[in-house]
Amino acid sequence: MAIKTLRYWLGAVSTVLFLLISALPSNAESYSSLQGKGYKTGKLTRGASGNLGWFVSGAGKKFFCTLHVAHAYVGKTGMVGFTSAGQQISLNRKVYEQYAGGFDASAPQLSDLKAGRLNARDVGNCAPAK
Structure with missing residues (x-):
């Protein structure tokens, strides 16, 4: 009987602890x-x-924002894809556009990503940098 109660x-206590911890503010x-x-x-x-991303700094704080892009255009004829490990692999743009149904206007240019000219949709989580 005591084991059942x-x-x-234990279940009630762990639930309460989980709710208290998840309610704490995060730094992201x-x-x-x-x-x-x-x-900036x-x-x-x-x-x-080891993840690809950008350092964003200002007001005495520095954050690291991760890359959240699957592929990017390189100029007018090239294309690269990104693996989950952040490696760039060359893609055949003609084949991609044939199967995707044409030009992907939401895909960024690689030169813009490298220079830090970003759209919010290209950026993942931003956490305080160490």
């Missing part, structure tokens, strides 16, 4: 909010974790 108490920011606060975006680089 102990199991319910969105790229849009950082841009709105006047933060650096060039495409690798962070401490």
Whole structure:
């Protein structure tokens, strides 16, 4: 009998702890909010974790925002894709557009990504940089 009630108490306590911890504020920011606060975006680089992304800095704080792009155009005829490890692989643009149904206007130019000229949709999570 005591074992049954102990199991319910442990379940209730762990649920309460989970809810309290998840309610704590996080340090993550969105790229849009950082841009709105006047933060400056650096060039495409690798962070401490090895992921591709950009350092965004301003107001004495520095964030690392991850790359959230599957593919990008290179000039008028080329195309690259990004693996989950952040490696660039060359893609055949004609074959891609044939199967995708044409030009993908939402795909960024690789030169814009490298220079830090970004759209918010191209950026993943932004966490404080170490």
